[in-house]
Amino acid sequence: MSGRRRLTRRTFIRHAGVAAIASPQIIPSLALGAAGMYRPAPSNRITMGLIGCGGMGQGNLRSFLRQGDVQVLAVCDPDTQRRESAKRAVDEYYADQTTAGTYHGCAAYNDFRDLLARDDIDTIIQATPDHWHALVVIAAARAGKDIYGEKPLSLTISQGRAMSDAVARYGRVFQTGSQQRSDSRFRFACELVRNGRIGTVRRVTCGLPTTPTTGNHPPQPVPDGFDYDLWLGPAPWAPFNEYRTHWNFRWILDYSGGQVTDWGAHHIDIAHWGLGLTDTGPVHVEGVGEFPIDGLYDAATNYRFTCTYATGVQITVTNDFENGVKWEGDDGWVFVNRGRIDAEPKSLLSDVIGPNEIQLPRSKGHHRDFLECVRSRREPIAPIEHAHRTITVSHLGNIAMQIGRAVRWNPQTEMFVDDPQAERMADRAMREPWRL
């Protein structure tokens, strides 16, 4: 028996066995709401809880508060300061409702399980550090909640698979926080590529930032009001130092995967979207990365790895390239990032995608899209399976670079091919009492 429990895919979204059409084409008006079947009454608000009150958590909180058909009932964080800050934000926002007597204050929890135990909460925002993502998402699905979950989806390949399976098992709605999918510039770029405007795509490059480094930092006393043991959760124990937590966890492999996952989650997702390879993965991954040999941060600083897919197309992920995604095909190229889009030939930029061409889903806004899917039970624009496949590429890259050689991957079985060493890196034992 191998060291990793084999998890097989539990979803059949692309229904194997049914005659496949050339490509999917979503017609927006098929939402159940549009058929007039049910339009939620004004009092029928979606209730929500926030788990993880850091920068991303509070940002998402504000976006949802503004939506009008959401009622935030609770926040949760093991850091008292952040928890209280989030609670204050919610209470202030609902101040007039409180005076009117229709809102009774935002609850504040230290332990996410207490929040999930509440029957009156329909949905959660999951904005914890990466090493917590799997536990929160799976517990939330098991508790019947719909989830707006921050990226990167997972800490390991196995965790991502388990998360997607749990969401599918319970028929929950999950929106990944990859908001580039709701950005028309990115969508247009992907539609140009999907509709063959640059011919057969040969190579895609995802440019991501460089991961920072730092020195060695001594243990510090845990600040008052911070439940550090809970913050660590399933991760291996290490003494507290402020450089571990609250933003900088991103650069520490016990908690995250460096820029390869932090920004990889965004751009690899777009690369897949443009290629139409959102539900699969590469067959070969090879690359070089510099991992700091000293200092607290150990994620790859400079890196370049290339993934080859069964179709022959290659995706290269590196920090030695402008931030963004560039597809290169036989007939030209398209480049897109958060600030601009460019193409060769330039005329592509003013092209119109015809009604009978592949049209990617349009979003009314990443948070809005989530809420509408909560009501209609349809798949949102950034579904969890795509997020899992995306971040698997990041994990494969990190593994290939750490192991120092090429690895072969089977995207159907989601296992390495003849590679017990790489298999060992696909998962990690959780600290008691936590488990997947």
Add this chain to the structure above:
Amino acid sequence: MMKTKLRRRTLTATSLTACLLLMAPGADAADIPDDAINRIEQALPDAPTVQPSEPRTILIFSLCKGYRHGSIPYGVHAFTRLGERTGAYTAIVSEDTAMFTRENLARFDAIIFNNSTGALFTDPQLKQNLIDFVKQGGGIVGIHAATDCFYDWPEYGEMMGAYFHGHPWHEQVTLKLDDADHPVNAVFQGEPFVITDEIYQFKEPYSRDRLHVLLSLDAAATDMEKDGIHRADGDFAVSWVRAYGKGRVFYCSLGHRNEIFWNPTVLQHYLDGIQFAIGDLPGDPFDAVTTYQFGESRLPLSEIAGQVRDALGDPEREREIEGRLIGLLSSDEATIACKMFACRQLALAGGDASVPVLADLLDDPQLAHMARYALERIPGKAVDTVLIQALHELDGELRIGVINSIGERGNRRAAKTLFKAAVGVDEPTRLAVVEAMGKLGGSQAVSALTRIAATSDANDAPRVKAAALDGLLRCAEIMVDEGETDRAAALYRTLYDEPNPQHVRVAALRGLVLADPLPVIDVVIGLLEDEDPAWRGTAARLIVEMPTAEATRLYATQLTDLQPSTQILLMNALADRGDRAAGPMVAALIDSADLAVTQAAVRALARIGDASHTALLAELAARGDAQARMSLDRLRAEGADEAIASLLYARAANVRREAARSLGSRAAVGQVSPLIRTASNDPDELARIAALRSLGLLAGQDALRDLVHLLLRADNPHLQAATSDCLIAVCTRIDDRAACATPIADAFDDADMPAKRSLLVVLGHVGGPVALDVVREAIDEPALADAALDALTNWSDVGAADDLFAIAQQATDPVQRITAFIGYIRVINLPSARDPVETVNMYRRAAGIATNDAEHRLVLTGLAGVPHTDALRLIEGYLSHESVSRDAASALLAIARLLGEQHRDVTQPAIDNILRLFPDDAELTYQAGHVVNDIERNEGFITTWRFAGPFAQENTGGEAIFDVAFAPETGDEVHWQAMPADAFSEPGIYNLNEVVVGSNCCAYLEAIIVSDREQQARLEVGSDDGVKVLLNGEVVHANSVMRGLSVGQDVFTVTLAPGRNVLLLKITQGGGGWQACCRIRAATGFALQGVTIESPR
């Protein structure tokens, strides 16, 4: 590469005095004969093994309270010269115990106990100082009698490694290498070493578990019958190393005989040991790692991780390094942090050999997790066995950890044991067992979980019940994987039928649908009509997800029997599902009496319709159904274009029109021929026009002749216009002008007048010399003159310019004149690769024949788009024409904007001139201001800075450091450097990352602004991350923020003093990008007068 240069440390006066004062008698080189001095000199290595990164100082301490060895002065001299000759260190020689005060010890990188003996000092403070010195990173070297010291001070023995216990041998012996690969053994080159000296025996605390022994007596080659041998194990070590706290210890028992100190091999061995103790020569990371604590340097850990990585794939090397890692776990000395690290590596490299030692750690609260971290990854039954055993022996959280790992391993044989373990335990343990069983699957797990789910009360033990239900769902999934579909379906059915929470029933239903969809069709369809919108949505989603093509048909056939609202939901779901098998059933619903159903069916057909549905959709579209039209256009199916093309022969004209229109919308480039036929022959004019429109979108060069002929045959103005438009659209897509013009030219003579006029229009759009010839001829024909002139006027390239000019110059008819004039201006304006000077000349010609203001204005408007100084000069000439001077001014400003920064010398005076001529014209002034602003957009950036940094403070992050004042703010001395010329990107954005390295720190930029008067200035600052601005020592702006840079993020006004003004920017850095830019302007936003930026000295 080892360098041979000598490094002589420059002794300061104080230290030199100290040396002289502290050199004790007996340490003088004069105490050893010249012959010895020479031999030592010849035996010394020339170069250090490792070039030290900084100067090193060591203490040679030879105080004796007991026996004093005659070799001591030889050792003193040899060690001193060793450092001087190689540059590895400078030696201070002393026998004064005052060397062991904290201040004095701080001067040294290492201490050599050179044959010292006895209780060297008794002061407990001095003893503590020595221990602290080593533990905090200092080095200790013990030579020979150094183990004959401090018997009453056990910590010394522990640190040095052992105590002397007699010397049974003083003869030639063979020493064997215990670790041939260790850097300190390099000189021996893997071979045993023969030497004559007094060989020591050691007693407690000597142990190979604690010491890394390098060299020892080859007992097999030695006389073991000597008196005084106390050890029975034949272990007589000679050299060893060890880590002690953060420091390093090297001991060598050679050094009794004088000639040892001129033995080159021994001297090299001593040098390596000394450099190792100092820390310049890396030792075995497995030694250093034993004392690792969190927060210390990770270098030894990284080295070991590298060795592990390199060993993977080579079974022999894997076993070897696994052994060493196991050694770390078994060691009493190794720290917890070290052992945790060893476990991490065993997760990668561990095999069966690691299992027992890892199993032993399962009851250690500090190491149990990391033991499982390794165990979970190791394949094989041994792990499963120890986990089950531990299950029985542990309790509490440690037990839960083991239960979790059993679940992860998927060892189904453990199910029974697990279930027993769930009896009579607290809730957390029970919960763990339940969840583990869900991962194992199998009939035992299922029956156990069923029992638990049944007996757990949702109120008393909600978590256990929820976990049990989840476990059952997982077990069902495992059943499906293993081919036991029937049992899975039965389990799902039970879970669905029971009054479980909705999401559990949703999961159960989903499982049923995926495992065996056909029997539950009724259930799912029934749910489409459920009161609860969540069930309706779930049902729709399941219809999309269900496997097997058969299911599509079965669901679809249910359509007819449902209520309209349900029909709509089902159709939408079938459309999302995308299986065309549902097409016919959906199409049938188009006949529904319910309009909403019809619409939904029509909509769905866009996704799942096929070619056979095009006729129906076209009919509906023809009747005005917008949805049908959309679906007709979007239908992607094989043969759809052809099917629609066949509708071009439909009986009903409106259907034919629809078909013609749709083919264009669908970009059906393969249907050009049928469309031409329709355009040509269809009795219905609107159908012909629709076909022509589509042909305009689709047709290519080969259709041209046919289209031209159509134009010739067009017998009414509508058709003529439509055909003409079509031709124009097609020609616009064809690059080859002549290829377009030729069919038209060929057909021209046979055309009647109306057709000729239309053809001329087309020729105008085609352009090129072939077309021009035709038009020139037509100009001479009175009936065609107007049309020909129109064509020239609208010519698509500049080829018509001369013709138009000639007409404008010579025409007597004023209408013709102005038309030609306008046309001339127009073609000059067409995009071309022409030299702008030539363009200006063409305008000059136009100006020359312009006869009225309107025409002059046309010239000016055209000139305004030419980015060349010649155009500017030509326009300037117009400024004196009063009636058009204002237009000229406006045009001039437009050119100034186009010319940008490059031609300031010309544009600036021109703009000033305008402002002088039109002082009261608010609009022009405003326009001028904008142009100036635009031109000067990249002006005013400060590009001469000097910088200092990075400045950081312990435990202060990128935001907090904003408020910490460093030298540039406090007035302390600062090491300023000039900012390199190329460390910025346009227009004046400095990338601090290129000159300063750091995160969670800050840097400063300083510039000197020299102003000739007191005046206000506007500063526009951009920064990544935060910025604090000080002018002449006062804070004028502060923005503590984490952001990316954009130009002009923060804008504020300051007052410049006359003379030199010191501008200081403090830029904080959290991580990632680190940039700054600063632009200085007048308060009005225009250029600031009277300032220069001083160049940094």
